[in-house]
Amino acid sequence: MSAYKEMWEKLNLDIPAHDGLLAVLGKFYGDIYLSQQGRLKGMEYLDFVLSEVHGLRVKELQDAKAQGRKVIGTFCVFVPEELTLAADAVHVGLCAGADAGTEQAEKLVPRNTCALIKSFIGFKLARLCPYTESCDMVVGETTCDGKKKAYEAFAEHVNMHVMELPQTKSESARALFRAEVLRYTSELERLTGVTITPERLAAATKVVNDKRRALQRLSRLRAADPAPISGRDALLINQVSFYDDPVRFTQSVNALCDEMEARIAKGEGIAPAGTVRLMLSGCPMAVPNWKLPYVMEGSGAVIVGEESCIGTRNTRDLVDESPADMDGMIDALVDRYMRIDCACFTPNTERLDNVVDMAKELKADGVVHYALMFCQPYAHEAMKVEGALRAEGIPMLAMETDYSMEDVEQLKTRVQAFVEMVR
């Protein structure tokens, strides 16, 4: 890792603290990932990417920057990657999945703020995230009260652009979002000096759609019994989709899917047929937030799907590639993003249908709903999702947790009881 020390120093990271973080992350990854039996060969690529998460990929960003390209950091699936790529910029999700710099973060945002928000602020204030330090611009969105207000404080530390997201899906709400998409387009053009032409946007849209198609294919293959891939590995793939090079990533996922198909044809899997199949639903799990999946799969279940922003919420819908003029392409983009079933919308009944459909398609025996502590939108929806699943005879367990390890035993007890119940 020391090969990157110079780069990290240039990025002004807190080197000793960062070394400590990587050591913990490595240990954590070994315990949770490398300990798994019967993994797909294609996961080697993901293991490599993860082992180089603050190394090679960050180096690629520096190389891109040296060539004059810009790096855009994001926290949410509502920021259109198509536009970022069309401006020849690099689009990366920022570190938000581990407790870091919490004390410093709590000077900027209230203690009763969800772990994800405190995490990205803490990573910045503690100088631990080489992605944040590489960003020419960070793009926020008004999805929830916590993020909306946290970005105001965060803007004192990074070059922030905040997109307003509406809270309903009315015509006027769509018009507001469309105006915000155009404002992001202009901001990108100003920052990069690149004009986003229909040709550039079409090419970028194809790249992002291809990534979504590969992840959709992966999702579909998980309906097989025995399950061809662990939930931990599938989650990792979705996590990596937010910061890896999109073309290379898509190829790797498709290769992995080929391997999964061969495995399924042979009737093989990561766990024996008949293993309890659980689906995850709720808040995003950013790298390295693997606590709950680890607890679930350590309790004799296999996770068959993630109804989450780091999961199907980000991959379900494609952008229509047929329009050829800029106006039509922007409309197609807006239509696609306004279909996202985020809990920030009111009402958001599509999500209830999507959760139920997904649980049925994946033959889930039960659903674990995951809400980050203090995340009001998903805590509210947990109650509705439970009702929708109950009406279909699918049991649900509602969990509320954060990034600390203090509640692991308690989570285990509850998950094990749930697995026994649905078995």
Next chain:
Amino acid sequence: MSAYKEMWEKLNLDIPAHDGLLAVLGKFYGDIYLSQQGRLKGMEYLDFVLSEVHGLRVKELQDAKAQGRKVIGTFCVFVPEELTLAADAVHVGLCAGADAGTEQAEKLVPRNTCALIKSFIGFKLARLCPYTESCDMVVGETTCDGKKKAYEAFAEHVNMHVMELPQTKSESARALFRAEVLRYTSELERLTGVTITPERLAAATKVVNDKRRALQRLSRLRAADPAPISGRDALLINQVSFYDDPVRFTQSVNALCDEMEARIAKGEGIAPAGTVRLMLSGCPMAVPNWKLPYVMEGSGAVIVGEESCIGTRNTRDLVDESPADMDGMIDALVDRYMRIDCACFTPNTERLDNVVDMAKELKADGVVHYALMFCQPYAHEAMKVEGALRAEGIPMLAMETDYSMEDVEQLKTRVQAFVEMVR
């Protein structure tokens, strides 16, 4: 009170529980309000209104309904009262200031929901609020995650109309709000059968502006030292402004202001000159949420202003009365509402200026910032308000509490220390 029993039974209230609530409220009012020395004579009207809060005023609503008028319930200063009145409907703020039906409410919304939201849901589920039961329509707004998602559940129990409020003050955001104002107009016309003409809207706008002018006058008079009115009484006046008949209320407030002017001219006040002057800032305090003001004024301070929705946030701005055509009048309405400095907006720097200006004008020795527990927007802004006040040498105490009485001693200790500090 039993004179109203038949009415309450018709409204399907839980009579024994409601009797209990009124008894507690009466005792509470006696301790907090009637025990005060040197009150203004004009407060007798407010004492009467409060003593008849579930009686005479509710009777008036039933009489209005018998005449074919509709009753509209609200929870927020963003619902334009001008339009409600122009449709010849009655506009009332709904009960949301006391713990009631909490257990039932927690089946509909998460436990980590602010007391105000749990309160209005609890009042409904426990059948304790004659206002809610009188409503032909309840109007919500997407101001915060908590309310936005709670209205989805609440809509299963009342006839709900939710207005989308934008989260920024951009041109597109204004267009969204304008469309929502028009949608509310149509909904009112449909419900009442009344067409909202420019004449009707002009008359209603004048009524609401007059109410605001009277409350502005009251606010200004509180700059006097000694303070002519207690903060408790001023808060009560603001609370009553949400459900009393607006014309009668305005007359009473102006009469009270006349009395205040006479008192000021004589150099008299509710507390001796030199009493520590504190300003309240933050979340709304709905009836009968008087806990913190009681603690503050019981600690030797006098409250000179409420920077709150139940306070200056609702009265600071008037609607321009000069346009005569419908389009111009709606624009004026939208302009006025989009000036509100609610923490739901990002950024919301106007509020920082307003808090500082107000503290200076009222010669406040310090500011107590009040955030309801789990209210993320105001908890975030507390940190910013503290910074803005500090820059002007004005000390601030940040309090986070709910409607329970469990923390009263703790609040007292902190407030007393703050009063000593700013003395």
